[in-house]
Amino acid sequence: MRQSRSLHLLRKLAGYVLFALSAPIAKEYFVDIGFVDRFVRDCRSVFLAAARVLIVFLVLHASGGCNPVGKGDPSQRRYPLRVLCTTGMIADAVRAVGGPQVEVEQLLPPGVDPHLYRPSARDKWRINAADVVFFNGLRLEGRLEPLLVRRSRWMPVFAVTDVLRRDCPERLRPLDDNSGILDPHVWLELELWIRCVDFIAECLASVDPAHAASYRQRAQLYQAELRQLDEYARSRLRAIPEERRMLVTTHDAFGYFARRYGLSVATLQGLSTVDEIDLVTMNLLIEELVARRVPAVFVENSVSPRALEAVVAGCRARGHQLKIGGMLYADCLGLPGSPGETFLGAFRHNVDTIAEALR
Numbered sequence: 001m002r003q004s005r006s007l008h009l010l011r012k013l014a015g016y017v018l019f020a021l022s023a024p025i026a027k028e029y030f031v032d033i034g035f036v037d038r039f040v041r042d043c044r045s046v047f048l049a050a051a052r053v054l055i056v057f058l059v060l061h062a063s064g065g066c067n068p069v070g071k072g073d074p075s076q077r078r079y080p081l082r083v084l085c086t087t088g089m090i091a092d093a094v095r096a097v098g099g100p101q102v103e104v105e106q107l108l109p110p111g112v113d114p115h116l117y118r119p120s121a122r123d124k125w126r127i128n129a130a131d132v133v134f135f136n137g138l139r140l141e142g143r144l145e146p147l148l149v150r151r152s153r154w155m156p157v158f159a160v161t162d163v164l165r166r167d168c169p170e171r172l173r174p175l176d177d178n179s180g181i182l183d184p185h186v187w188l189e190l191e192l193w194i195r196c197v198d199f200i201a202e203c204l205a206s207v208d209p210a211h212a213a214s215y216r217q218r219a220q221l222y223q224a225e226l227r228q229l230d231e232y233a234r235s236r237l238r239a240i241p242e243e244r245r246m247l248v249t250t251h252d253a254f255g256y257f258a259r260r261y262g263l264s265v266a267t268l269q270g271l272s273t274v275d276e277i278d279l280v281t282m283n284l285l286i287e288e289l290v291a292r293r294v295p296a297v298f299v300e301n302s303v304s305p306r307a308l309e310a311v312v313a314g315c316r317a318r319g320h321q322l323k324i325g326g327m328l329y330a331d332c333l334g335l336p337g338s339p340g341e342t343f344l345g346a347f348r349h350n351v352d353t354i355a356e357a358l359r
C-alpha cells in the first residue's frame with residue numbers, strides 16, 4: 001500500500017517536471033508559423049543522433065571496446081596483435097620491432113600524401129578494430145590526427161613523435177613564424193628515428209608486457225641497421241662539393257636530413273603540401289639556383305612535379321641548364337617492387353640520388 005502511494009507521488013512529480021520542460025518547447029513551436037517544418041527537421045536530427053549512438057555502441061562491442069587487447073586479463077589476449085600504422089615508415093619500424101607478435105596493417109597506401117589524406121568511414125572501422133595504432137603526429141596526418149587523438153583517450157593509440165617532444169624538444173625544427181608548428185618529417189634524420197623506434201618498443205611493451213624483452217631486443221637490431229645507414233649517408237654525401245650542397249624539393253620535407261648531412265634546403269612550399277606556391281617564392285628560388293649554379297632539383301614521390309618543372313624552365317630561360325635530379329621518397333614509401341618498398345631502401349635511394357645528381 002505504502003509502495004503504491006510512493007509510486008503515485010513519483011509519477012506526479014515526473015508529470016510536473018515533464019510539463020515544466022515541455023512548456024517552453026511547445027511555446028517555441030506553436031507561436032512559430034513554420035512549426036511543422038521545424039518539428040520534422042528536429043525529429044530527423046534526433047533520429048540521426050540516435051542512429052549514430054547505436055552504430056558507435058555496435059562498433060565498440062564488436063571490437064572489444066576500451067579493452068582491445070584484453071588489457072586487464074592477459075589470458076584473453078589474442079596474437080598476433082593487430083597493429084595499424086598510418087605511414088609506411090612507421091609500419092616498417094613496427095614490423096621490425098613487433099616480430100611474430102604483431103600483424104601490421106598500413107592505413108595510408110604507398111604514394112599517398114599524408115598531409116592531404118582524408119579518413120574514410122572504412123578507416124574509422126579499421127582504427128576501432130585495431131589492438132594498437134601508431135601515427136606520426138606533429139600534424140603530418142593533417143585531417144586524420146584529430147580523430148586519432150580522440151581515439152587515444154580510450155584505446156592504445158600512440159604518436160611516435162611524442163617521445164621527441166618529451167625527451168629532446170630542442171631537436172625539433174620549428175616553423176620560422178613563431179606559430180609553434182614543428183617539422184613532422186623526423187624519419188629523415190635517423191638519429192631522431194632511432195629514438196622513435198625505442199618508443200615503439202616501449203609502447204608495445206606497455207600493451208603486451210609478456211613480450212617486452214623481445215620488443216626491446218628487436219628494436220636494438222633495427223637501430224643497428226639505421227646507424228649503419230646513417231654512416232653510409234654521411235660518407236656518400238660528404239663527397240658533394242661545398243658550392244653544390246643545396247637540396248631543392250617542392251615542400252619542406254628534408255630539413256632534418258639536410259641538417260644532419262650539412263646541406264642547405266630551399267623549397268617552394270612550407271612544411272605541408274597544403275601550403276600555396278606563390279610566384280614571388282618561385283622567382284626568388286630561380287634567382288638563387290642560377291646564382292649558385294646548382295645542378296639539380298628533386299621531385300617527391302607523393303607531390304606533383306609540375307611546380308618544379310616550372311622552376312627548371314625558368315632557370316633554362318636564364319641560361320642555367322638545371323635538371324630534375326631524380327625522385328625522392330619524402331612523405332611515403334614506394335610501391336612493392338620499387339627501391340622505396342622499405343624504409344631502409346627508400347632512404348638509401350634518396351642518398352644515392354642526391355649524391356649522384358649534385359656531385
Ligand SMILES: [Zn+2]
Pocket residue numbers: 115185251252253271272273330331
Ligand atoms: Zn611532408
